[in-house]
Structures are given as structure tokens and as C-alpha cells.
Amino acid sequence: MAVxxxxxxFDVGKxxxxxxxxxxxxxxVAVFVGLVRDLAGGSxxxxxxxxxxxxxxxxxxxxxxxxxTERWPLEASLIIHRFGRLEPGDQIVMVATxxxxxxxxxxxxxxxxxxxxxxxxxxxxxxxDQGAQWVDARDSDDTAAARWVKKDPDAAE
Amino acid sequence: MAVxxxxxxFDVGKxxxxxxxxxxxxxxVAVFVGLVRDLAGGSxxxxxxxxxxxxxxxxxxxxxxxxxTERWPLEASLIIHRFGRLEPGDQIVMVATxxxxxxxxxxxxxxxxxxxxxxxxxxxxxxxDQGAQWVDARDSDDTAAARWVKKDPDAAE
Amino acid sequence: xxxxYFAWLKTKTGMAEEDVALPEDVATxxxxxxxxxxxxxxxxxxxxxxxxxxxxxxxxxAKPGDPVGPNDEVALFPPxxxx
Amino acid sequence: xxxxYFAWLKTKTGMAEEDVALPEDVATxxxxxxxxxxxxxxxxxxxxxxxxxxxxxxxxxAKPGDPVGPNDEVALFPPxxxx
Numbered sequence: 001m002a003v004x005x006x007x008x009x010f011d012v013g014k015x016x017x018x019x020x021x022x023x024x025x026x027x028x029v030a031v032f033v034g035l036v037r038d039l040a041g042g043s044x045x046x047x048x049x050x051x052x053x054x055x056x057x058x059x060x061x062x063x064x065x066x067x068x069t070e071r072w073p074l075e076a077s078l079i080i081h082r083f084g085r086l087e088p089g090d091q092i093v094m095v096a097t098x099x100x101x102x103x104x105x106x107x108x109x110x111x112x113x114x115x116x117x118x119x120x121x122x123x124x125x126x127x128x129d130q131g132a133q134w135v136d137a138r139d140s141d142d143t144a145a146a147r148w149v150k151k152d153p154d155a156a157e
Numbered sequence: 158m159a160v161x162x163x164x165x166x167f168d169v170g171k172x173x174x175x176x177x178x179x180x181x182x183x184x185x186v187a188v189f190v191g192l193v194r195d196l197a198g199g200s201x202x203x204x205x206x207x208x209x210x211x212x213x214x215x216x217x218x219x220x221x222x223x224x225x226t227e228r229w230p231l232e233a234s235l236i237i238h239r240f241g242r243l244e245p246g247d248q249i250v251m252v253a254t255x256x257x258x259x260x261x262x263x264x265x266x267x268x269x270x271x272x273x274x275x276x277x278x279x280x281x282x283x284x285x286d287q288g289a290q291w292v293d294a295r296d297s298d299d300t301a302a303a304r305w306v307k308k309d310p311d312a313a314e
Numbered sequence: 315x316x317x318x319y320f321a322w323l324k325t326k327t328g329m330a331e332e333d334v335a336l337p338e339d340v341a342t343x344x345x346x347x348x349x350x351x352x353x354x355x356x357x358x359x360x361x362x363x364x365x366x367x368x369x370x371x372x373x374x375x376a377k378p379g380d381p382v383g384p385n386d387e388v389a390l391f392p393p394x395x396x397x
Numbered sequence: 398x399x400x401x402y403f404a405w406l407k408t409k410t411g412m413a414e415e416d417v418a419l420p421e422d423v424a425t426x427x428x429x430x431x432x433x434x435x436x437x438x439x440x441x442x443x444x445x446x447x448x449x450x451x452x453x454x455x456x457x458x459a460k461p462g463d464p465v466g467p468n469d470e471v472a473l474f475p476p477x478x479x480x
Contacts, residue, residue, distance in 0.1 A: 013170015016190065024195035024245035030266075031188040032259060033173065034480055038181035050479065053403055053472055056456035081479060088181035093480050102189060103301065106267050109187075113259060113480060121453070121472075122479025123404035134405045137476030144260065191397055207396060210320055210389055213373040238396060250397050270397060278370070278389075279396025280321035291322045294393030 001069060001077050003061040005052065007084040009091055019076045019096055026075045028102035030109035032095045038088035043128035048135075050083045050092065053121040057081070064115045072108040074099050079112060081122065111148050118145040158226060158234050160218040162209065164241040166248060176233045176253055183232045185259035187266035189252045195245035200285035205292075207240045207249065210278035214238070221272045229265040231256050236269060238279065268305050275302040315384055317350075319360075320391035323367070326360035336384055343369050344378035346388065366392055398467050400433075402443075403474035406450070409443035419467055426452050427461035429471065449475055 004010075012033055020026050038045050061079050068077060076098040086092060093116070097108040124135040161167075169190055177183050195202050218236050225234060233255040243249060252273065254265040281292040318331045340349050347369070351361045361367065369376045370389040382388055401414045423432050430452070434444045444450065452459045453472040465471055 011170055012173055013168055016169055020192060020246070022246070024193075026192050027194045028192065029188075029190045031186075031190070032263070033177075033186045033188070034259070035177060035183050035185065036181075037184045037257065051403060052479070053401065053453070053456075053474065055470070056453055056472065059456050089177070089179070100194060102191070102270060103297075106189070106263070106270075110263050113263075117480040118477065119458075120479050121403070121474060121477055123475065124478045125404070134408075134475065135478040137478050140260075208320060209396070210318065210370070210373075210391065212387070213370055213389065216373050274397040275394065276375075277396050278320070278391060278394055280392065281395045282321070291325075291392065292395040294395050 001065055001074075002079070003058055003065055004078075004080045005054070005057050005061070006080065006082060009082070010080050010094060012091075012094060015078060015080065015094065016096060019078050020098055023075055023098070025100055026098045027100045028105045029096055029098045030102070030105035032093075032109055032113050033091055034093040034113075036086050036088050036090045036092060043126075043130055045088060045126050045128055047085055047087045047127045049085045049125045049127075051123045051125065052081075052083045056121045060120050061116070064112060064119060067115075068097065068108045068112050071111070072097070072099060072104040074104065074108055077108070077112070079116070081116070081120065083122065114141070114145040114148060117141040158222060158231075159236070160215055160222055161235075161237045162211070162214050162218070163237065163239060166239070167237050167251060169248075169251060172235060172237065172251065173253060176235050177255055180232055180255070182257055183255045184257045185262045186253055186255045187259070187262035189250075189266055189270050190248055191250040191270075193243045193245045193247045193249060200283075200287055202245060202283050202285055204242055204244045204284045206242045206282045206284075208280045208282065209238075209240045213278045217277050218273070221269060221276060224272075225254065225265045225269050228268070229254070229256060229261040231261065231265055234265070234269070236273065238273070238277065240279065271298070271302040271305060274298040315382065316387045318387065318389040320389065322392055323360055323390050327356055336382070341381060341383075342378065343371065343376050343380050343382055343388075346382050347378075347390075350390075361390075368393060398465065399470045401470065401472040403472065405475055406443055406473050409439060411439055419465075424464060424466075425461065426454065426459050426463050426465055426471075429465050430461075430473075433473075444473075451476060 078096045080094045095112045097105050099105040118141050235253045237251045252269045254262050256262040275298050315334050315336050319327050324330050340346050350357050398419050402410050407413050423429050433440050
């Protein structure tokens with residue numbers, strides 16, 4: 001279980017090898033890697049800058065990861081999120097979850113990405129030929145995150 | 158779009174770099190890597206041998222991948238499946254799907270894994286201290302695959 | 315017809331592949347399985363649980379009613395367990 | 398109280414962080430936002446759309462009714478767009 005927030009790029013293959021190394025209870029690893037696209041809306045993006053709130057970021061990511069670990073039987077997990085200036089094709093984020101069975105790995109990986117998209121304090125400033133502009137949050141991200149909200153049967157009070 | 162069936166191991170990092178390289182329309186890559194576990198039921202596994210039906214395997218995998226490409230807006234996809242003798246911790250399979258948005262990547266990656274588990278002609282022979290035995294198919298794999306079956310509204314005839 | 319056997323169907327029948335001359339009244343997958351069952355104790359044993367057997371004709375999954383002919387490659391195997 | 402502004406809230410307010418002395422009648426997140434709005438045109442503009450503003454008190458998300466005090470670190474920012 002690990003969380004890293006960094007300006008530097010990361011090597012997915014090395015990170016995965018480290019994540020699973022020697023743990024033979026792992027049957028499957030689900031991974032998501034987010035990349036910078038060169039198009040947003042209709043505008044060409046030449047670069048973007050990821051701003052974040054350092055004191056809050058690692059705290060939120062650790063909370064999110066702790067919740068995933070509580071909800072699914074995970075053998076290992078990893079979140080890496082970059083900040084700073086990135087160009088199209090650059091890696092932004094990596095989430096990996098390892099479990100005995102693939103369903104737990106897939107679900108928890110999606111869960112982590114959905115929460116990260118709606119809770120982790122990062123903001124994208126895109127540089128386009130129209131100038132620099134802050135990216136708007138997408139409603140579809142809220143919708144995706146909402147499907148993980150647990151309905152508490154004891155919440156009547 | 159590529160399918161490979163091979164005895165050799167593969168390097169997830171290199172495969173991903175090749176998959177996404179230069180395509181700046183890709184916003185996310187979902188990946189699943191399956192590993193050999195050291196436990197099945199209650200028995201310790203020392204190794205397993207994956208048998209397959211070569212003439213059918215690549216045909217099935219190519220069909221499965223073609224269907225994923227038709228159902229989701231994928232920029233790239235890759236299936237690698239190994240055969241032969243493998244030990245706990247070894248990589249068995251890798252599925253990667255790349256798309257502009259993460260939901261298409263996640264869904265198509267799960268779709269490919271579910272169909273591969275129920276359609277691709279591979280069989281696992283596990284070596285345990287009880288001797289070698291063929292792995293039984295899991296009902297949960299059929300259930301997982303069934304959720305992707307399209308309901309055809311014109312199927313009344 | 316070329317017949318292929320995989321996994322425990324190979325173990326139980328005792329062979330990985332064989333060429334057979336089809337009787338004239340065998341025209342479907344179901345009829346082929348029934349005919350194979352009558353070829354000896356090992357085949358009767360291997361084919362006793364039809365629900366546990368998958369058939370591919372020319373590398374595509376086939377149902378009991380699908381046709382088979384002398385030039386087909388037919389494979390018999392248990393439900394797959396890869397991935 | 399330490400105040401932090403991120404993304405376009407930083408651009409619109411013209412500052413990344415500041416230390417402020419809270420009036421005595423400001424005890425909640427909602428009251429803080431209302432008070433900040435009155436501090437000038439740039440703040441009024443930045444805070445005009447309450448629905449577009451998220452608040453964290455001591456690095457945890459907070460609601461309008463949550464308490465704030467002089468020793469808190471309060472961050473104002475738009476909905477997040479990382480990942």
C-alpha cells in the first residue's frame with residue numbers, strides 16, 4: 001500500500017514488478033495509467049500544468065487507498081500522481097491494485113480512479129492556442145464516483 | 158490492435174510504451190496482468206502447465222478483440238497469453254486497452270478478460286502435492302462473461 | 315475427419331489427435347459425440363458428461379445440432395480455464 | 398487563520414495564501430465565505446458562484462455549517478480535475 005505525489009515520471013513496468021514481487025497470493029493486477037491528451041473540447045493542447053495542494057493531497061490519497069483496502073481483499077496497491085508541467089503523451093497518474101481474483105482488482109482500481117478524480121486536490125491548467133485555461137470538472141466524474149457510495153442500512157436515525 | 162500467444166514472458170512496461178507511443182489521443186490505458194498463484198482450493202501449487210489449441214487460440218482472441226474494438230472507441234489494444242509450464246508469480250496473461258476516456262478503457266479491458274476466461278481455448282494443469290490436476294472452470298467466470306451479452310431488441314423473430 | 319482432444323479429454327481418451335472415417339449417418343456434432351461414445355470404455359468414460367464437453371468445428375465453437383463433415387477439424391475439450 | 402487559494406480562485410483573488418484575523422462573528426465555513434466576499438471586488442467575483450467552490454478545513458473537505466477557528470488552515474478551490 002503506497003501513495004506517491006511527484007513531479008518526476010514513473011516506470012509502470014518497474015512499479016508493477018515491485019508491487020507484486022514475491023507475493024504469490026496475487027492472481028491479478030489491475031492497472032490504470034492516465035496520459036495527457038492533445039485535444040480538449042476543440043482546442044489543441046500544447047501542454048498542461050497540474051497544480052495541487054500538497055498538505056492535502058497525500059492525506060486524501062492515503063484515505064482513498066485505505067477505504068479501497070477495507071472494501072476489497074487487496075494484496076497490494078499503489079497510487080502515483082504527478083504535478084507540474086506535462087506535455088501530450090506524458091503520464092499523469094498510475095493506479096494499481098493486486099488481489100487473488102480479478103474482480104476485486106478491477107473494481108478497486110476503478111474505485112480509486114473515480115475517487116481520485118473527484119476528491120484529490122489537483123487542478124489542470126491547459127495551454128491552448130486560445131491561451132491558458134483551467135479545466136472544468138466533469139459531471140460524469142461525479143456520476144462515476146457516486147456509484148461507490150455505500151448505502152447504510154442503519155442510517156435511519 | 159494485436160494478439161500474441163507465446164511461451165516467453167513479456168515486459169509489461171515495454172508493451173505499454175509500445176502501445177501508447179506517439180498516440181496523443183489516448184487519455185487512459187487500462188491493463189490487467191494475470192499471475193500464477195501458489196494456492197488453489199486448499200492445495201499448494203508448485204507449477205502449472207497451460208495447454209492450448211493453437212489453431213483456435215489466435216482466431217478466438219482476434220475475434221474477441223475485434224468485438225471490443227467495435228463496442229468501445231479504442232485507440233489501441235493488446236492481448237498476450239502465455240502457454241507452457243509456469244511457476245507461482247509468473248505472468249500468464251496481459252490485456253491492455255487504450256482510449257480517450259477511462260471508462261471505455263476499463264470496460265473493454267474487463268470485457269476482454271471475461272471473454273478470454275470463457276472462450277479462449279486454454280486449460281490449466283496444476284501440479285500440487287496431491288499430483289497434477291486439471292483446473293475446473295469457475296461458474297463465476299460464466300456469470301462475469303454473461304453481463305456483456307447484448308440484448309438484441311430485434312430478436313423477436 | 316480430424317479429431318483433437320484437449321486437457322482431461324486427451325487423458326481419458328488416451329490420444330491427442332486422430333483421423334477417423336465418419337459413418338454415413340453421422341451428420342451433426344451431437345451424432346458425432348454419440349458415435350464416439352460407442353468406440354470403447356475410454357470414450358464412453360470421457361464423454362459421459364456431455365455438459366462438461368465443448369466442441370469446436372474448424373476452430374469455432376459448435377452446438378449439438380451443427381453439421382460436421384469428413385473434411386472438418388473437430389476438437390473436443392472441457393470448459394476453458396485460461397487467463 | 399491561514400487561507401489558501403488554488404486554481405482560478407488564486408487567479409481571481411490575486412493571491413495564493415494569506416493570514417487573516419477573523420471577526421468574532423465568523424464561526425462557520427459559510428460565514429467565512431460571506432465575510433470574504435465583502436473584502437473587495439476581486440473576492441466578490443471569485444466567490445460569486447458558491448456551487449463552484451470547495452472548501453477544506455485543515456486538509457479535509459468541509460461543508461458550509463462546519464466550524465472554523467483562528468488556528469485553522471482553510472483552503473478554497475474549484476472542483477478538482479486531476480487524474
